[in-house]
């Protein structure tokens with residue numbers, strides 16, 4: 001039996017002993033009396049009675065040993081600036097921000113809504129909020145006013161923190177006007193708006209009495225030290241709304257102790273990262289990956305975290321590898337989408353810099369296709385580790401765990417269950433546990449491990465109903481993803497349960513069809529959706545981005561190319577999966593976090609309303625699809 005298998009087994013058979021030992025990785029001001037209280041299923045409380053503070057664990061406790069080590073290195077290719085903060089600097093800045101929040105009346109349990117670009121002050125604000133026992137809700141800076149207003153209404157913040165503007169592709173994106181508009185739209189506006197004025201939007205207007213300039217407030221508290229508010233382990237640390245790919249966003253509520261322990265454990269165990277090493281997560285602080293792996297986990301671990309503001313291709317597609325060389329990055333965390341963007345550029349960039357310090361590249365958020373995985377792994381000469389999780393869980397559900405054991409990887413699989421996760425693949429209708437290689441709905445047998453959501457903010461009933469009532473035979477957490485598991489325990493994610501289409505009585509995952517289409521050498525990216533069809537119920541339709549556009553240069557060429565793609569699906573999957581149409585486009589509609597907006601594409605194809613699209617990366621993508629269908 002491998003050492004990871006032993007580690008995992010212990011987490012399942014003796015969870016109390018296992019998690020008690022992991023809990024020793026963080027500092028508690030008061031020890032917990034019970035590891036897990038599961039007396040009111042499906043609600044779980046971890047480390048009951050224990051008192052701690054996440055900010056203390058992320059900063060204060062490191063001051064004795066690593067005060068002069070870089071905690072946060074901020075690099076912006078947007079405004080061409082780099083700023084470095086040691087643990088001592090970070091301590092000072094967070095205390096200033098905490099003092100400001102306190103003077104504005106923010107206290108334990110109050111919500112602070114953070115709507116900011118990728119700047120260091122966003123990190124200070126988040127850490128300051130948890131330092132004083134308040135609860136942050138970070139809303140991704142790309143959201144428009146209506147989405148922001150909905151989140152304000154749900155979280156009811158006392159204070160909102162924003163900036164004059166962000167920058168994207170060198171273009172200034174004002175945030176303050178959106179903040180103003182969202183507050184107008186909202187039913188429970190915050191009392192104060194704190195603005196980090198970067199001087200990017202010269203025309204910014206302010207509302208006296210409500211709007212506060214952060215630099216003015218900060219100057220009044222330069223030497224303040226604000227004691228950490230010790231909170232009970234279950235005290236909420238933050239609310240984070242899911243991407244909304246499948247519907248109305250859910251306010252995921254996270255606790256304090258369980259989350260800190262889960263993240264502290266994941267750094268050595270999963271990410272094989274030691275204190276003092278440099279960790280570079282390319283996500284955005286507005287997403288769960290950014291919360292966990294730009295900020296909290298690396299800092300709790302005493303590592304140096306790199307925060308990157310900008311695109312992976314500006315000034316050129318070597319920018320990330322340049323950072324790796326310069327800061328001797330040890331481990332990176334990014335997304336398949338980002339790698340696909342790089343893949344459209346010269347592979348020579350992968351060889352231009354010395355990336356020998358880099359040991360692993362973790363990728364998550366979307367299915368990782370084999371060509372993309374191969375391209376980056378061979379190009380960089382670095383191990384790629386696909387890992388699978390959700391906003392709801394806060395850390396990987398499935399991953400290889402190289403910190404425990406180097407295990408063989410299987411392409412297309414995010415490997416096996418992380419310790420603490422008791423997984424079950426259930427048959428969609430009968431609920432029975434499926435056999436090896438049989439498709440089922442991926443479920444977690446509760447209690448959800450530490451770090452996972454404790455409830456939906458303000459709505460326990462919705463939490464239970466949404467996640468725990470899919471199956472009548474037992475109360476399990478549903479991920480709403482399809483998966484298979486092979487005889488070696490490796491999982492393969494087949495797509496979301498609502499992405500399954502029914503073609504003449506056959507149930508097919510859109511992911512399977514997408515993979516078949518992608519086997520064609522000229523396809524860079526593809527989205528397959530099911531469209532209502534009178535005869536067959538549903539038919540698959542594909543939207544594909546080609547690598548070499550000269551191959552679809554004329555209608556005749558495009559038609560021939562479409563036939564080739566269809567033939568590829570016939571060969572890989574069978575004629576039943578063959579798309580009725582393959583439309584060629586240059587762009588697919590995605591959320592700003594890189595997730596395909598299948599729901600919107602489907603609505604478009606069926607002539608329905610496409611719904612809320614404020615998270616969409618580039619509206620031009622949907623226009624292209626419309627034009628392609630119209631043709």
Ligand code: ATP
Pocket residue numbers: 242243244245246247248249250363364365366367368386387388389390391392414479480481493495496595
């Ligand atoms: P909403 O729940 O509001 O619809 P969302 O599910 O897109 O939004 P996230 O929590 O950010 O929001 O995304 C989690 C989902 O992303 C997973 O349920 C899964 O479908 C997909 N996913 C994440 N990582 C992987 C991976 N490694 N392989 C395949 N799919 C993944």
Ligand code: MG
Pocket residue numbers: 242246390
């Ligand atoms: Mg989801």
